[in-house]
Amino acid sequence: MDRVTVIHRVYFLLGPELGDKGQRIKDIRNSIRAQYDCEPELYRFYPFETDNGEIFTVLQNDSLFSDYRLVILSQAENLSTQLMHGLVDYIKRPNDTATLLIVSNETSLPAKLMNTVPKDHIEIFWEMFENRKSQWVRDYFRRSGFNIDEDAIQLLLELVENNTQELRNISNQIFQFTKIEHPDERTITINEQDIETYVHHTRQESPFSLFEAMSVDSFDRALSILHALLGSGETDSVPLLALLLWQFRRLQSYSLLIAHGESHEEACRSIKIAGKSSPIRRKKDQQIVERASQRYPLESIGHIIARIGEYDKQTRETSGDLQRLLLEQFVYVCMIRKGKPLQTPSFPSLLKVARF
Numbered sequence: 001m002d003r004v005t006v007i008h009r010v011y012f013l014l015g016p017e018l019g020d021k022g023q024r025i026k027d028i029r030n031s032i033r034a035q036y037d038c039e040p041e042l043y044r045f046y047p048f049e050t051d052n053g054e055i056f057t058v059l060q061n062d063s064l065f066s067d068y069r070l071v072i073l074s075q076a077e078n079l080s081t082q083l084m085h086g087l088v089d090y091i092k093r094p095n096d097t098a099t100l101l102i103v104s105n106e107t108s109l110p111a112k113l114m115n116t117v118p119k120d121h122i123e124i125f126w127e128m129f130e131n132r133k134s135q136w137v138r139d140y141f142r143r144s145g146f147n148i149d150e151d152a153i154q155l156l157l158e159l160v161e162n163n164t165q166e167l168r169n170i171s172n173q174i175f176q177f178t179k180i181e182h183p184d185e186r187t188i189t190i191n192e193q194d195i196e197t198y199v200h201h202t203r204q205e206s207p208f209s210l211f212e213a214m215s216v217d218s219f220d221r222a223l224s225i226l227h228a229l230l231g232s233g234e235t236d237s238v239p240l241l242a243l244l245l246w247q248f249r250r251l252q253s254y255s256l257l258i259a260h261g262e263s264h265e266e267a268c269r270s271i272k273i274a275g276k277s278s279p280i281r282r283k284k285d286q287q288i289v290e291r292a293s294q295r296y297p298l299e300s301i302g303h304i305i306a307r308i309g310e311y312d313k314q315t316r317e318t319s320g321d322l323q324r325l326l327l328e329q330f331v332y333v334c335m336i337r338k339g340k341p342l343q344t345p346s347f348p349s350l351l352k353v354a355r356f
Contacts, residue, residue: 009094015125019165041066047078069098076104091116147189207243215292237315245308252301303339
């Protein structure tokens with residue numbers, strides 16, 4: 001049964017936990033289908049692309065193709081003052097044929113905006129506490145018919161970013177891989193060696209190795225890894241750029257700590273992303289972030305984080321060769337131009353309707 005039975009006109013979906021937040025968006029969409037007996041038309045906007053009120057045009061005007069619209073405003077932590085005032089005015093008189101989801105990885109937004117809705121319209125999705133992660137992995141493996149030992153759990157948690165969406169995706173891949181490796185075993189206990197074998201065979205290149213190349217290697221090497229990821233057919237631009245955004249935000253936190261006089265070791269222990277502790281524990285990762293901070297000054301890191309939002313928007317609207325070209329351009333802008341935008345016009349917006 002869907003979590004949502006009565007559809008509100010506005011929700012705030014906040015916090016750093018991507019998996020549960022993504023599932024909540026799906027639940028709301030499914031509830032709209034059930035309540036209105038139609039497929040809602042989906043739109044996604046970012047603050048930097050609706051300066052002229054495009055989001056309000058979509059919210060206020062009925063569609064020719066559907067009786068209902070689901071409009072998502074992502075990265076709401078980057079709202080301009082003008083856009084925030086527009087949202088406050090809209091929320092006071094929302095359209096009856098649209099639901100607006102205001103989404104942010106931060107856990108709060110300006111009070112003037114959040115006070116426009118009842119508290120039960122605001123949902124915060126927290127990352128798991130450190131002491132819950134191991135049990136979450138163990139339970140997920142058990143529900144899927146596998147056992148996993150403690151060493152394997154710790155290695156998996158080191159390899160995967162701290163959100164349940166990525167944990168589920170990687171765990172499901174491990175299940176399939178392990179069944180192939182152990183076809184005759186009815187009860188499989190996955191150990192540390194199984195995880196290492198999986199990484200060696202299936203994740204030779206990953207968004208993490210791409211970030212490493214962008215941090216310590218050549219432009220040609222980074223492009224080679226990007227091509228390998230795209231050629232595998234298993235890497236989509238959205239999680240790729242999301243993981244790179246996470247890495248550069250972590251680099252930004254590290255560089256700020258160094259700039260304020262912290263030692264390398266203390267900075268690695270004290271890194272925070274969106275107010276949450278995200279220490280770098282592995283020696284190799286500590287070496288990568290140190291070298292990355294030497295390649296990218298703080299100002300450049302800020303430019304790159306801004307470019308990730310722009311290229312995320314553009315790649316969501318494209319596919320195939322054009323998406324590949326955009327991602328190649330993104331790596332070039334990061335590594336060669338240190339995040340400064342190209343002077344040529346950007347690719348036109350090809351599609352406004354978001355697809356999930």
